[in-house]
Amino acid sequence: MTTLLQLFSVAAISAGAFFFFAGTVGLLRFPDSLTRLHALTKADNLGLGLVVLGLLPRAENTLSALKLLVIWALVLLSGASTAQLIGRALRRGRK
Amino acid sequence: MTPSVLAGLTGAALVGLGLYGLILHPHPLRKLLAFNLIGSGVFLVFGIVARRGAAAGFRFDPVPQAMVITGIVVAFAASAIAVALILRLSMESRNVTLDPEVWTRPNGGDAT
Amino acid sequence: MSVLPVLDVVLASLVIGVALFTITARDLFASVVGYVAYGLLLAFVWIRLYAPDVALTEAAVGSGVTGVLLITAGKRLGALKNAAPEMRPGLSLKILTGALAALVAGALGTAILMLPDPPPSLAPEAAAAASGAGAGLENPITAVLMSYRSFDTMLEKIVLILAVVGVWSVGADKAWGRAPAPLRQSRPYAPMVLLARTLAPVGVLIGIHIFWTGADAPGGAFQGGALLAAMWMVTMMARLAGPPRIDAQWLRMAMVAGPAVFLVTGLAGGVLAGSFFAYPPGIAKPIILAIEAFMVLSIATALPMLVVGPPSERPDQ
Numbered sequence: 001m002t003t004l005l006q007l008f009s010v011a012a013i014s015a016g017a018f019f020f021f022a023g024t025v026g027l028l029r030f031p032d033s034l035t036r037l038h039a040l041t042k043a044d045n046l047g048l049g050l051v052v053l054g055l056l057p058r059a060e061n062t063l064s065a066l067k068l069l070v071i072w073a074l075v076l077l078s079g080a081s082t083a084q085l086i087g088r089a090l091r092r093g094r095k
Numbered sequence: 096m097t098p099s100v101l102a103g104l105t106g107a108a109l110v111g112l113g114l115y116g117l118i119l120h121p122h123p124l125r126k127l128l129a130f131n132l133i134g135s136g137v138f139l140v141f142g143i144v145a146r147r148g149a150a151a152g153f154r155f156d157p158v159p160q161a162m163v164i165t166g167i168v169v170a171f172a173a174s175a176i177a178v179a180l181i182l183r184l185s186m187e188s189r190n191v192t193l194d195p196e197v198w199t200r201p202n203g204g205d206a207t
Numbered sequence: 208m209s210v211l212p213v214l215d216v217v218l219a220s221l222v223i224g225v226a227l228f229t230i231t232a233r234d235l236f237a238s239v240v241g242y243v244a245y246g247l248l249l250a251f252v253w254i255r256l257y258a259p260d261v262a263l264t265e266a267a268v269g270s271g272v273t274g275v276l277l278i279t280a281g282k283r284l285g286a287l288k289n290a291a292p293e294m295r296p297g298l299s300l301k302i303l304t305g306a307l308a309a310l311v312a313g314a315l316g317t318a319i320l321m322l323p324d325p326p327p328s329l330a331p332e333a334a335a336a337a338s339g340a341g342a343g344l345e346n347p348i349t350a351v352l353m354s355y356r357s358f359d360t361m362l363e364k365i366v367l368i369l370a371v372v373g374v375w376s377v378g379a380d381k382a383w384g385r386a387p388a389p390l391r392q393s394r395p396y397a398p399m400v401l402l403a404r405t406l407a408p409v410g411v412l413i414g415i416h417i418f419w420t421g422a423d424a425p426g427g428a429f430q431g432g433a434l435l436a437a438m439w440m441v442t443m444m445a446r447l448a449g450p451p452r453i454d455a456q457w458l459r460m461a462m463v464a465g466p467a468v469f470l471v472t473g474l475a476g477g478v479l480a481g482s483f484f485a486y487p488p489g490i491a492k493p494i495i496l497a498i499e500a501f502m503v504l505s506i507a508t509a510l511p512m513l514v515v516g517p518p519s520e521r522p523d524q
Contacts, residue, residue, distance in 0.1 A: 070409075077405055084398035098215045098255055103319035105219045105252070109226055111312025116230040118304045119296050124235055124280055128242055132226055135249060135269065138261075140319065146256045148328030155257045157347040158329040161356060163261050164348070165363045167269045168429055168506075172370035174273055175513035178280040179377040182516065191284055 005057040012054030019047030033090050041083040048075055099143040106139030123181045123193050127174060134170045138163045215255060222248050235284075239277045246270020259425035260348045263417070267433035268510075275440060276514050279390060283516075343492040345423035352427065353495045357484050361473065364466040364502060367509045371462060375453055378517030384454040387512075388519040395446045403445035410438040418503050422492065428499040432506025439511045450515040458508060465505025469498050 026039025052072040059065040109132055116129030141159045148156030185191045188198040225248060229241035246269050253262035296304075333351050344350040352360045375383075391399075418431025442448045451458050472494060473484040480487045486494050 074406070074409065078402065081398045081402035085396070088396065098211075100319065101215050101219050102252055102256055103322075104316050105222055107312045107315035107319060108223055110315055111308040112223070112226050112230055114311055115304055115308040118307070119301060120230075121296070122235060124277065124284065125238060128229060128238055128277065131242065131269075131273065132229065132245075135246075135265075138265075139249075139252065140315065142253060142256045142258055142261065143319070144322070144326070145258065147322065147326040148330055152334065153330050153347060156328045156330045157333045157351045158356070160258050160261050161348050161351040162359075163258075164264045164352070164427075164429055165359060167261075167264050169363060169366055171268050171273050171276070171510075172367050172513060175276055176370050176373045176377075178276055179374040179517055182280060182283055183377045185284055 009054045009057050012050050014054075016047045016050030016052075016054060019043050019050060023047060034087060037083055037086055037090070041079055045076055045079055048072055099146045102146075103140055103143040106136040106143070109133070109136030109139065112136075121192060121194070123185075123191065124178075126193070127177050127181070130177075131170065131174060134166070138166055141166070218248065218251055218255065222252060235281050236278070239274060239281060242277065243270050243274035246274070260346070260421075260427060260430070263425060263430040264433070267430055267437070271437060272433060272440075272510055272514065275437075279514060279516075343422075344495065346421060346425065346427070348425075349421050349427050349495075349499075353499065354486065354491070357469075357473065360502075361466055361469040364469065364505055367506070367513075368462055368466065371509050371512050374513055375517055379520055382518040382520040384452065385518040385520070386452045387450040387515040387517060388521075389446065389449055390440070390444045390515060391446055399445040400447065403442045403447050407438045407442050410434055410441070414438065414503075414507075418499060419496075421499070422496060428502040429506060432503040433510060435503065435507035436510035439507065440514060443511065443515070450511075453512075453518050458512070461504050461508040462512070463505070465498075465502040468501040472498055 020043065023040050023043030026043060027036050030036045030039055049072055052068050055068055056065050059068060113129045113132030113134075113136060117126050117133065120126050120129060141163045145156045145159035145163070146154075148159070190197050192198075222245065225241055225245040229238050229245055232238040232241060246265060250262040250266040250270070253259070253265055330347075333347050333355055344354070378387075414431045414434030416431075417426040417434060418428055419426075421427030421431065439448075443450060476485045476487075477483040
């Protein structure tokens with residue numbers, strides 16, 4: 001693997017880790033459940049996307065790379081639906 | 096300290112924690128959770144025995160790992176029966192507790 | 208200079224920290240969520256112990272399906288109007304229990320530190336099983352489960368069926384034969400329906416794939432079956448399908464299919480291959496995969512039945 005790809009991979013994974021860190025800071029510091037939910041879903045989805053992007057050059061073959069992308073898509077789908085469900089439960093609990 | 100020993104000591108600590116929660120918590124579902132903690136601690140001890148049994152070209156001993164896989168599924172089945180019993184008991188006695196004195200008090204808990 | 212020891216120590220302290228939170232949380236729901244997170248962290252520990260099959264099972268069954276079970280139970284319990292006042296244990300009981308727990312943990316820890324060296328291992332027997340009767344299986348764990356210790360695996364499937372019978376018999380006598388109560392009481396909600404409609408087909412494919420590659424790579428019947436069970440539960444939670452009546456023939460046949468096929472093959476092995484539960488050489492792998500396929504069907508029907516619970520007198524309630 002060329003040095004450029006190595007650098008790209010490390011940079012993308014580090015950026016993804018930073019976004020996860022930011023999401024966790026939001027989880028711990030935001031005052032309200034809804035705002036914490038917002039921080040988690042936005043930052044974690046982007047963080048995972050960057051981590052997957054950084055892992056793509058390191059995949060052994062095309063099939064593994066495709067599997068990584070499928071993983072990212074599935075996490076996106078389930079994360080978004082779960083966030084909607086939690087948000088609805090929070091809104092109802094508020095009434 | 097190899098990873099196996101560290102994981103084994105973690106398993107021992109989990110068994111102790113689970114035992115503490117099992118005895119102390121009055122709520123039956125919390126007791127069930129603590130019991131599951133004990134179970135997963137024991138599985139961890141199995142796991143380190145499997146890791147240490149690396150031989151014959153494998154990096155692990157597959158027999159304890161197969162036993163752990165079986166054990167996880169059986170532990171879930173046992174938890175399911177426990178939950179069904181707890182739910183039925185709570186609905187019949189109208190109290191969420193395992194204390195037999197509470198079930199048999201007349202007037203639903205107002206008597207001495 | 209490796210960073211792995213630091214990772215191991217961080218992982219171990221995280222696992223113990225989350226377990227501590229699970230035990231000491233005030234609220235039942237928080238405790239269950241802590242347990243699910245604990246299960247996922249434990250899956251990491253299993254990966255570090257070179258056990259990817261166990262990590263898959265722990266994440267799917269130990270943390271995932273058990274989490275659904277406990278949250279459903281908590282919700283059904285929370286719907287009760289009367290709850291007994293929680294009697295907090297006294298300080299002396301806490302100290303005594305803490306001492307007992309420390310004693311047990313200390314004894315176990317000492318036993319771990321005194322494990323024999325060189326460590327005994329059954330790996331050679333398992334390798335012989337993988338290359339002998341279970342010929343062609345690259346995954347030694349599948350070889351152990353289906354060939355070296357096949358009787359144990361069949362008995363475990365029977366245990367699952369016994370558990371389902373146990374859960375069903377806890378229901379009211381009048382309700383025998385009806386369907387269990389649905390997992391969600393409210394009307395179908397659009398994001399949940401979207402999740403069920405898009406995730407379930409993909410999940411079924413992935414579950415079948417995990418079962419199929421379990422012969423040569425980490426995976427297997429339990430992990431694949433647990434994934435299929437989860438997809439059925441997601442569909443039931445979205446109210447796109449209801450829990451079936453417990454006297455439905457297809458349900459009972461699907462649950463019994465796994466151990467029945469296993470038992471029949473084992474008995475046939477006594478006639479065709481010389482001993483009970485032995486496979487004829489040369490066609491061992493296809494037979495094992497066929498048995499595993501029926502096992503996946505059994506697991507995928509038994510696990511959701513364990514979660515939805517006993518039959519209810521008012522199935523629409």
